[in-house]
Amino acid sequence: MGTALVGAALGQDVFTELVGQDEAAETLRRAVAAAAALLADGGPAPAGGGGSPADGEIVADTGTAADDGPPAATGAMTHAWIFTGPPGSGRSVAARAFAAALQCHHGFGCGQCPGCHTTRAGTHADVRFVVPDGLSIGVGEMRALVLRAASTPSAGRWQVLVIEDADRLTEAAGNALLKAIEEPPPRTVFLLCTPSTHPDDISVTIRSRCRLVSLRQPPAEAVARVLTQRDGVPEKTATWAAAAAQGHVGRARRLAQDSDARKRRDAVLAVPRQLTGVGACFDAASALIAAAEAEAEAAVADIDAAERAALQTALGAGGTGRGAAGAARGSAGQLKELERRQKSRATRAQRDALDRALVDLAGFYRDVLVSALRAPVAPVHTDVAALAEAAAQKWSAEATLRRLEAVLTCREAIDNNVKPRIAVEAMMLTLWRG
Structure with missing residues (x-):
């Protein structure tokens, strides 16, 4: 029996990567089985427009099971899916696993065959991943992707377009995608x-x-188990990181393995003690924003340098032959466009870094509120539980709730394109005043 089939017998497939999402994983397994059955029967009929099965939805109604997979339920497979859930719930992980399973040579997502392996590595010829660098996905990019996705699959299975941040589609890009989904x-x-x-x-x-696939925030116990079993993180560290990350698997992994990430978190959790006056509020805001900018700059520096070097090489940088000067003049527009994209990516990275800090800060005030109300729930930041207890004795529950709301309001304001410095300074003043 091959490795893939052994995995199937043990209940292992690409969907085992989804942490604490058993119901969603089962839904996707049924869809994959239905898709495999469709291909076994000669493939789906040409699709038309609209949103019902009769109007073009890919639907299986075979009542049979795909090889090594769960039974194919009626209507289990369709041509368009939305994966939704809180940050860290595994939206993109679920979408990538589903894409891999659709391309699986064994028809269930074994995780071992070339179809699964290349899809998960991002190199499959029939799978395109849209991961926006900047703040939005433009109409030009979306039209090109939709056009490419409409071609016949080179491997004879499916063309798959995965948009990891569909909420960043511009209105025009959304309209281009809508037309493709309708037809x-x-x-x-x-x-x-x-x-x-x-x-x-x-x-x-x-x-x-x-079709909607709703994911939930994974329980801390499930996240800790993954860190211990898959990443070899000591159990105590894994438990702490899972709680501190509030169900975000990627964030928990960074906290467990990256000392710089732990230092940044420690600096954020020190903020409540630093707010002793108006001046201290502005200093804390500046420090928080500077830390986010430094983290973002470090994250994108290597990518920016590699992109610029590759473009300059493609444009003949350093050339001395005939026409080199003219080529250099003509490259100015392309370099300017690259700088625009990189600036947008840096802005996105800064906002993401700042949002992670705000989530940590919100977790602290949540712990203070839990302590004040004596609620029977575990704290988020177990390593600063004593500080949260001391704050709970000093502040009223109402004042703590106002502070928590200030952090959440700051996140919402930044998401609505308020200048981060303005939003953070306003938050710090509210945190000081209560």
Whole structure:
């Protein structure tokens, strides 16, 4: 029996990567089995427009099981999906696992075959991942991706387009995607990831034509178990990191393995003790923003340098032959466009870093509130539980709640494009005053 089939017998597949998402994983397994059954029967009929099965939805109604997979349920497979859930719930992990399973040579997502391996590595010829560097996904990029996704699969299975941040689609890009979803090619599958299905995140018209997979925040115990079993993190460290990350698997892994990430968190949790006056509030705001900028700069520096070097080489930088001067003059526009994209990516990275800090800060005030109310729930930041207890004795529950709301309001303001410095300074003043 091959390695892939052994994994199937043991209940192991690409969906075992989803932490604490058993119901969603089972839904996706049924869809993969239905998709495999469709291919075994000769493939889906050409799809038309609209959102019902009769109007072009890829639907299986075989009542049979794919090899080594769960039974194919009626209507288990469709051409467009939305993965939604809180940060860290595994939206992109679920979408990538589903894409790999659709390309699996064994039809269930074994995780070992070339189809699974290349999809998970991001090198499969029929799978495109859209991971925006900047603040939005433009219409030009989306039209090109939709056009490419409409081609016949080179491997004979599916064309898959995975948009990991569908909430960043511009209105025009969303309209381009909507037309493709309304009139899908017969073997193209669209996988969209978004924090929620609110109209501000993704349009109602797109949502109405997609099947929803809702993910939940994984319990800390499940996250700790993954860190221990898959990453070899000591149990005590894994338990602490899982609680501090508030169910965010990637964040928990960074805290457990990266000393710089732990230092940044410690600096954030020291903020409440530093707010002794108006001047201290502004100093704390400046320090928080500077730390986010430094973290973002370090994250994108190597990528920016590599992109610039590659573009300069492609444009003939350093050339001395005939026409070199003219080529250099003509490259100015392309270099300016690269700088624009890199600036947008840096802004996004800064906001993401700042948001992680705000989540840690919100967790602290949540712990203070829990302590004040004597609620029977575990703290988020177990290593500063004594500080939270001391704050609970000093502040009223109402004042603590106002502080927590100030942090959440700051996150929302930055998400709505308020200047980070203005939003953070206003938050710090509220945290000081209570």
